Amino acid sequence: MRLRDWRPVCPAGELRSISLHWTAHDYEAVFPVYHFCLRGVSDVVVVQTHDLRANMRDLRRDPASPYAAHTLGRNSWSIGLAVCGMADARPSDFGRYPLAAAQIDALCVVARTLADAYHIPLAAIRTHAEAALEDGYFGADDDDLRWDIARLEPRPEPLADREATATGDRLRARIAAVR
Numbered sequence: 001m002r003l004r005d006w007r008p009v010c011p012a013g014e015l016r017s018i019s020l021h022w023t024a025h026d027y028e029a030v031f032p033v034y035h036f037c038l039r040g041v042s043d044v045v046v047v048q049t050h051d052l053r054a055n056m057r058d059l060r061r062d063p064a065s066p067y068a069a070h071t072l073g074r075n076s077w078s079i080g081l082a083v084c085g086m087a088d089a090r091p092s093d094f095g096r097y098p099l100a101a102a103q104i105d106a107l108c109v110v111a112r113t114l115a116d117a118y119h120i121p122l123a124a125i126r127t128h129a130e131a132a133l134e135d136g137y138f139g140a141d142d143d144d145l146r147w148d149i150a151r152l153e154p155r156p157e158p159l160a161d162r163e164a165t166a167t168g169d170r171l172r173a174r175i176a177a178v179r
């Protein structure tokens with residue numbers, strides 16, 4: 001569904017947080033570890049890849065039932081959103097599928113729409129990088145580390161912890177400004 005036509009189906013239930021990701025693939029591939037993937041670059045299409053109801057519960061009680069496993073240890077009552085892109089990206093070189101401004105704009109609209117629908121506070125909308133920082137796996141130097149979405153444009157400076165928080169703050173400000 002093109003973003004301008006997108007109206008999410010919001011089943012009744014409790015959702016408390018939203019995690020913001022990139023897929024680390026190309027601009028087209030979508031994955032069911034997220035609830036929504038934003039495909040394309042300029043004309044962004046919102047693809048629902050998992051039913052929101054799957055995460056409306058304490059996943060520790062029944063971890064074997066399927067759910068969108070987007071953020072390690074933080075998927076209970078949590079929505080996962082991802083922009084498609086950033087395959088083989090490094091902080092200094094975003095590669096063949098770099099984050100595009102329209103994708104981030106679209107991500108903010110989708111996050112705001114879902115936050116409004118489920119009464120999720122702005123502070124509970126966070127990047128995977130912020131969760132990774134708290135949980136000890138933030139970084140770009142290893143496949144086991146995560147840095148989505150700690151940087152919006154490639155720069156030569158090494159990735160710093162504070163950048164994850166600063167970029168999260170920027171994204172939250174943009175989400176708050178969506179109308």
Ligand SMILES: [Zn+2]
Pocket residue numbers: 020021022070128146148
């Ligand atoms: Zn992620």
